[in-house]
Amino acid sequence: MTDKLTGAAGRQYVADAIRHALRSGDLVPGQRLVENDLAESYGATRGAVREALQDLAAEEIVEIIPRRGARVRAVSVEEAIQITECRSVLEQLCARKAAERADGEQRAELSRIGTDMRQAVADGAWDAYSALNQRLHELVVEASGQEVARRHLERLNGPMVRFQFRLALRPGRPAQSLPQHLAIIDAVVGGDAPAAARAAAAHLDDVIDQLRASADPAPTRTPPRP
Amino acid sequence: MTDKLTGAAGRQYVADAIRHALRSGDLVPGQRLVENDLAESYGATRGAVREALQDLAAEEIVEIIPRRGARVRAVSVEEAIQITECRSVLEQLCARKAAERADGEQRAELSRIGTDMRQAVADGAWDAYSALNQRLHELVVEASGQEVARRHLERLNGPMVRFQFRLALRPGRPAQSLPQHLAIIDAVVGGDAPAAARAAAAHLDDVIDQLRASADPAPTRTPPRP
DNA sequence: ATCAACGAGATTGTTGACAAGATGTTCCGA
């Protein structure tokens, strides 16, 4: 039997575990996160759980109400749009700088991602496409050298997991986003900074349109409270 | 004797106190922040101080090294530039949206700030100008309705206090920034979204130039003397 | 004079128990 996770180690572990549970649907928005239960199920001390919850609250993944505990935060479609607007301008910045500063290896990997993406869409390999998508955004940010933007983009993505899930599953979505991704790659690899910014903007504006479309056309209906 | 500050209240109070101490120069980058000392001098418990330090670390104002304590984080000029680049794109976004969505009262207050700023520069009232400047940026963000951008801009500004101080003191700086601020105001009040974004970009690009100038007084233009 | 080992004091990290507040349940009267 391993020792209970404590302090910095447990904090990181529990926070990651909760993030993962959210991604995989084990935790749903609104759900209560009871310190003792989490401590028990992850084999950590309550102190470690408390600190992990503080971290997640700073990332706006959970919401802590004093004396009432933590719950998984619900993100409205409106907020998801605002988050994506912020992502848009920050990724434009990164794309622009990446087009200017990316080194040979980074441009080569971008090109490789482009061809792999085409292949993935042609094969209907959804999860491979999703992984390439993630790596693409990551690589553009990395190539830009904009550490500050990188950190903030990470934070922005935190609460979005649920929406990424919903959007990626829309039929025909990969076929729609592929040319947008390829445009970003071409501009960055070709060193055309303004085109890179435009391509990133076009891509994220399209994501925003998708989010708008995913909002219920009949918003007056109130869902039942659990 | 008042009771010791504890929990949420003390946490907020201590964090604010440290932020203020940084602004006023009582704390300098690199300085150690010892939990017991802070608890004593602010009349809070060590627990409250610990939590406040966690918050400040999340804002990247202090740096916590495990088992070694917290120090005031030093921000390099390079990082200040990156921060300002991010501010630039986010404030462009807000300016654009503010031009579209600001209500009558907000436009009126913006106009008032414009005339007050002219007056302040004419009078040499530097601190009044600085306050107006802050209010201007705040109001544009508020009028944009972009809550997510607002939160991230707040975070971005945290580590910048020191540089704002240095830049604002440069002689002739207010006279230089005044027309840029007026351009932002005119565009937002006039409802010209693209112009608002351009004006915000121009202003912050100028701030970046100032930061660069403050970094190396002898850039590559002047070769080293033999 | 230099350097490594040492140790006292300082500082952060952790724990477990308890206090304070919130939530849920039962039961009574109308």
Next chain:
DNA sequence: TCGGAACATCTTGTCAACAATCTCGTTGAT
């Protein structure tokens, strides 16, 4: 049946003491 008062339980917040680790000055050997 409904409302709500009284109680029991659950959950978070707080604290003080202790443990673990680091810092820095001292000492002694080379």
